[in-house]
Amino acid sequence: MNYPNIEKNDPRLYEIIKREEQRQKEGIELIASENYVSPAVLEAMGSILTNKYSEGYPGKRYYGGNEVIDQAENLAIERAKELFGAEHVNVQPLSGSPANLAVYMALLNPGDKVLGFSLDQGGHLSHGHPLNFSGKLYTIIPYFVDKDTEVVDMDELEEIALREKPKLILAGFSAYSRSMEWKRFKEIADKAGAYTFADIAHIAGLIAGKQLESPVPYFDVVSTTTHKTLRGPRGAMIMCKEKFASAVDKAVFPGVQGGPHDHINAAKAVAFGEALKSDFVDYSAQVIRNAKALSSALQKRGYRVVSGGTDNHLMLIDVYGSKQITGKEAEKVVECAGICMKKNMIPFDPRKPLDPSGIRLGTPALTTRGAKESDMEMVADLLDRALMSRTDDARLASIQKEVREFSLKFPVPGIA
Numbered sequence: 001m002n003y004p005n006i007e008k009n010d011p012r013l014y015e016i017i018k019r020e021e022q023r024q025k026e027g028i029e030l031i032a033s034e035n036y037v038s039p040a041v042l043e044a045m046g047s048i049l050t051n052k053y054s055e056g057y058p059g060k061r062y063y064g065g066n067e068v069i070d071q072a073e074n075l076a077i078e079r080a081k082e083l084f085g086a087e088h089v090n091v092q093p094l095s096g097s098p099a100n101l102a103v104y105m106a107l108l109n110p111g112d113k114v115l116g117f118s119l120d121q122g123g124h125l126s127h128g129h130p131l132n133f134s135g136k137l138y139t140i141i142p143y144f145v146d147k148d149t150e151v152v153d154m155d156e157l158e159e160i161a162l163r164e165k166p167k168l169i170l171a172g173f174s175a176y177s178r179s180m181e182w183k184r185f186k187e188i189a190d191k192a193g194a195y196t197f198a199d200i201a202h203i204a205g206l207i208a209g210k211q212l213e214s215p216v217p218y219f220d221v222v223s224t225t226t227h228k229t230l231r232g233p234r235g236a237m238i239m240c241k242e243k244f245a246s247a248v249d250k251a252v253f254p255g256v257q258g259g260p261h262d263h264i265n266a267a268k269a270v271a272f273g274e275a276l277k278s279d280f281v282d283y284s285a286q287v288i289r290n291a292k293a294l295s296s297a298l299q300k301r302g303y304r305v306v307s308g309g310t311d312n313h314l315m316l317i318d319v320y321g322s323k324q325i326t327g328k329e330a331e332k333v334v335e336c337a338g339i340c341m342k343k344n345m346i347p348f349d350p351r352k353p354l355d356p357s358g359i360r361l362g363t364p365a366l367t368t369r370g371a372k373e374s375d376m377e378m379v380a381d382l383l384d385r386a387l388m389s390r391t392d393d394a395r396l397a398s399i400q401k402e403v404r405e406f407s408l409k410f411p412v413p414g415i416a
């Protein structure tokens, strides 16, 4: 992408964009929720579709002049339905958290009981954090992983569901490396008389790319962000069975939002179109192969991987247990070497959220740049050497040079 008008009219911002381009080009991106969108997605986001107001839905708008916008939104809906086999899709949610707020509003009343994955074991803020709307408005009952296997304990979940009789069971995660048993969730929810809600924000691309099982056939409602493995613009969507369509649409608008972001919805259409192509299947498969390769390469270097490995694009590493480095320190040290990742709680973490025992790593971004399994050995080596250098600034600076050299072999879409 070139920015000749920003360069001319706003040199200060131009310089900021250029510095961020350099950071993205020269660093190793291991943040599991991030990706690099295509130039076509960038173009749609920068298009004149941003100029329109279109509260409402295609064919039923509260503003005139929406015939063309209707076509763009319908294109996004059509492609999302094809990609996921959903009965009904709402592409208007501005991001993952507002999408989830709309789902709660569609299915629940304040105070209702929700069974959700414990936040310190892999759940998301919007699954019941006490400072989030979800924790303030609803009665959240957590379920957990088994202490030994570190995999969700479905038998315990069933016991809790039958005892507590929640109105909604929420399956989904931000930091869990194993497949979810969607069908079993549905069976348990049916026994307990609960709605089923899956939040596939992290893994939607791997499901669209046919690598992971989909909850869409089983679940009442499924939400996802569009900017993580799905590799679209920042935003979200909600899929549901036809019988929840009206409740979900009303909850998004006018329940939670006003006018949709039409340029972003158009970029969602572009990204869904890309995900429908056969090379997206190859991409998704490569993301998982890379994650497995990175996880084994780190295990070989003495790092404990939570649950012993990964089925998806991410992994949790117990850096404190393995190497006596806290997650906070690890995040800071590797950033000095040009490697980006996130500190993270591990299941039954003895430490605190702001300085936990673990880190979370993911391969979607590196895979978009073309990295393969064989490159993961190098990534593990650089990461390990950076962590072992800790406060040795000279060594970290020299590792950063290697990181830069490695990264520049892999072009970033949209950056010249």
Ligand SMILES: *Cc1c(COP(=O)(O)O)cnc(C)c1O
Residues within 6 Å of the ligand: 033, 095, 096, 097, 098, 100, 123, 124, 126, 172, 173, 174, 199, 200, 201, 202, 225, 235, 236
């Ligand atoms: C990232 C994520 C979200 C929220 O997305 P935002 O767009 O950051 O609001 C919701 N749920 C899960 C499981 C996520 O991982």
